[in-house]
Amino acid sequence: MKRIGVDVGGTFTDLYYSDDESRTGFVEKVPSTPEDPSIAVVDGLKRLVAKAGITLAEVDQVVHGTTVATNTALTHKGAEVGMITTEGFRDILHIARHKKPHNFSLQQDLPWQTHPLVKRRHRLTVNERITAPYGDVLRALDEDEVRDRVLELKAAGVEAIAVCLLHSYLNPVHEQRIGEIVREEFPEAYLSLSSDIVPLYREYERFSTTALNAYVGPRVSRYLTRLQNEIESLGYEREILLMQSSGGMVPINEAAKRPVSLMMSGPVGGLIGGLWAGEQSGFENIVTLDIGGTSADIGVAYQGELRMRHLLDTKIGDYQAMIPMVDIDTIGAGGGSIAYVDQGGVYRVGPQSAGADPGPVCYNRGGEEPTSTDAQLLLGRLRPERMLAGSGIDLRPDLSKAAMQKVADQLDMSVEEAALGALQLQKYGMTQAIEENSVRRGYDPRDFTLVAAGGAGGLFACEIASELEVPNVLVPANPGIIAALGLLATDERYEFVSTVRFPLADADCPSLQASYEELEATANAQLDTENVTPERRKLQRLADARYEGQGYEIRFDVPDGEINDAWLAEAEARFHAAHEEEYGHRFSHSAVELINIRVEATAVMTELPAVKPTTQASLEDALLETRDVTFDVSGKPATIATPFYDREKLAIGQSFEGPAIVEQYDATTVVPPGFGVTIDEAGNMVIACPANEASAEDLATPILMRVIGGALNSAAKEMASVLFRMAYSSIIRESEDLGAGLFDVDGNVLAESDSTPMFMGSMPKIVKGVISELGDNINEGDIILHNDPYLGATHSPDVAIIKPIFYQGQLVGFSGASGQLIDNGGAH
Template identity: 35%
Template structure:
């Protein structure tokens, strides 16, 4: 094989999903090479396998290819899986004496307020490992009770004897004065230097005690696993001649080095899907769609997020595996509706789909790896949406008879319906679940989904997106040309990013702008230290935000500060206040400019800007797509079958128009153009589908 990248350097993006590991390599010339490989229990095995496939495609040995990679950006689910599976480190908690049960009081909050059957969450730090330390600070940071260092040493020794692997430290008002927490860290390092230490001052230095202790404990619980994995992966890459830098995708949409990522694992809990949202912003800019709803459907989950004016929405209201993680994260809502989601009948005889997934092993029944239960992928094979002979471009063969048997045995016969009716019922339920997920991040956040385009990615996203668009009266669906490996593309495209925050409680009318600007300068200094030592970029941007609320409110709204200068002026503050009133009205249908407004926190993003991806724009060809037609296939959109044309996506050119019903088969994904819809291949080889809405349809 010829060496397509013989003299090039390559940036490599790697995203590990629940079923597949996706890789995108970009050469200096702009050439992109992609592949998929099954995910493995030790994620580094799947990463190594994918790198070997990429190296083969460019005609190099693995060692030579890695020597030409100055940067690898990795999206990983290690931290996520650790928390979801409750398989984290054995954690101890040191807190102010009398406050060790804060993690259980949870502000008296219950996710399902009216459910009397909801069990308490799994304890990731049991009460016997939570120790109160004599110390106390006032709300202004003054020492009321000095730190009892002897008690700290005894507590650490006790926890070590209990086999503790990580210690979380969260003292009252440490976000104002961290001296006690920092001293405890020194003592822990003296007594047990092998322990992982998570300080609330370093993880989440802001007001609100439960949010702070929960986030700090989650960081301690997931940190050792992520740190161990990243060290293992980096060592493995170094052995294969990798000399560049390894970065990790963060939940806020930026990337950070492995050292910081290992220390602050809680910031990587949405590492995988964040890459897809980052790539969506880039595609939206190129394709001319600034407002997007992104849906990423893989083998295990369905991730939904909103991009407004090319900016992904960010939230600190995150609950993951029933624990509060109050770090700024992309607002990504996830449900268990992937290709591997299992259809089942509950005790009341009702048909359900997910959240349990067959994963990649054994996988759906049609994989032929021993899976016996029907999944969404089996349904898509049964209905003719997926060609069993052309899955992953023919790299993997599927067995339609096994899919049919699983659906018939587990669903059709128990319900007394035909296999096709059962498959259609499963499809309707999973589509309804996904439409509900879209409404959760749109209408419940003050967005009208009809004003957005739907961007469908992941291996299975384009199979179902047309139905969600019909349900919600969305006019346009976009399927990017690299949809199957979209999160890995986002890893390649993402900027470096560090988010800093600091509590600054003050009424806006009485604000000390000098103090605010000094705090922002200090936050920027800390952020630059965290990004120090990297050789990826020398170009930086600073974005500032204020957390504002009406006096007496419990929750705040994060508002960007519009400033052309390094320091915030009175005029900037006035504009930010006006933006707050408008944003508050959009979110809560209420504003009151006469009401007093309070600043709660200062936030700042330091962004290391990387070179943008280069996609060449191509001229439109003829509309007729006949040259890409490969045949026809029987498909079911209702009970009666239809014959639909099948197109090879690799042979379609910009300007080609495909009228539904039709199927476009691409490597790694299949696009279903539903009856009445029309698909156009645009200048960047994205598939842009215009959706037909029946008269009288209710969104």
């Protein structure tokens, strides 16, 4: 099978060709064309197939990762959208949820109101009503009124229409009929029905997701149609596949209907590619650092599994998008990040970027402000005579020096110090971002391997790994196009869902069986359209459930086969186990409410082959030259004679010590002094980081303190999160009216959740009130209830639960939570 992955970044478009039979691979990079990304994609495909010696007609599959949907939403450049909704629900998108973006800000705009997906004058209502829980029609749809509303929106000049009716997830008949009328009266409008996009209950999240789909839809669908037509003109006769935010692929026609599912399409490929490379070298716990020209994407995979965000935590910028999404963070740090001195005299790098045009100053394309790439060039880490991959650009260090000199003069330092300072600032920002994604969530980075990905990942990875005490850096065979490679290392995947909402014990087994079989039939029909053979098909039943009265459900696997009493008992047992695994507790005697049923359909793809180096060259053969390179030694620039090696000539088993620079077509890797490099059996470059020397008396290292601090903060936030998710009280769910934290033996704060501001400062007083009242009469195993306003900052409706923490029989601290009476036990 011949496959091509295409990932469009802010600066470069990366392509990877894989031939499963010959086990060969080819890479290509071309400058991105932000004004029309399809131009770069088509140009790259032409170059890639020419390099591989084939035609595009011979290719079996093209998989694409795109940021068009994301950029449209983040830059607020989407379509003019109209909405048709149930009478009385016009302002759902304006009201949103009670929670504000920043709990501790007294002066803030609400972004969904400042930049609405649908302007209020374009939100129109119709007189209809579907009721819960069975989807009965209470008030029939007035079709004449619907036609008037559609024509009104057409006259207003909207490009897209979102149809969001109350309880349409239970009965879509009114939404579907409105859709038919829109197609009759306004066929050129881009149409999004909530019952098609996200047929789940919770009207705000459903409305927001559907409106977001309509907002980005016209631009995305135009781009995808243009791209498909361009590629077909080159001889490719199959549908392009698009990477989704969930880590699975869908055909281009499905993606055009549901572009909201593409929001993390680009970054996901980098994490999957890093995970694939880690598996080849035997590393299950990986952190990917995918640095391109504009941004850096950071993801964590623990024990070989992608981490997914909770459906209620999935946002794109300021907008709620209730779609499956891999957990990835993106920061504005890349090769094109601009170095400057702000008005306050502070040295900064990014998030502003020179992008692909004009690019860094050294590109000689009109850029005037120095960038990260200019700094790398000035420090000797990039050779000016080596053309930038895919661009044909000769790098001009003289231009970089002149631009950096202006910054250096403002800071009263040398050009080298200014260049090194720019990289130190970027390194610090990326280190902090990785900590946010690992340390502060309770993961110890010393148990992980850092995968250097993207064209600039290898320039920073070793120094960042040293800061975090990560033991190894993994540089894949083709790090610069790892996101394009990752697009070929996943399966084609669809998910079909239906809201049911009834107590599991009261389930009508034949009816539930029919509902699952209907979803399975839809799933198989979708796979039929893709000509997926039976041996490649995989269907999995899932469900979302909660204890009756809770506000948030959890997702879990349910059994296959006939649904009967034994099936219900097994499903309930699996839910209890999933709830305990998620929250540390189960309510075995509480009724379980089934909310959504799901069927995940997978078309299993051929395993991506690893292309191993075949060279038998010696290390001397791989040596390009030795030249001076400036490194960061104790925060100061130190210039050292450094060998440059050609990655293509580094044979399996080859090893050497830093300092060194390793060059290859799509990336450059900086190996600082003291780091050891080995080319492993998979052809990956594994760099061992030197161990930090510490005496037995000096165990409280900065990284250990950050790990402990991160674990404490993570625990406090998780306590609050558990309360939100398990809450029976809407006060806690909607306004986060709770406090949770960890405290030392005297009641001082060690870590506290950032929930309702009124609880900040009150929790330690509550704990100290317990200490003052009970004194030495605090014993292991005690659970202390407290709602006395005179022994802490609380009021009687809020009940605090304080749990003393003992270690080896000695009291070492307390955990505590306070909130509405029925809910605050979950944090413990």
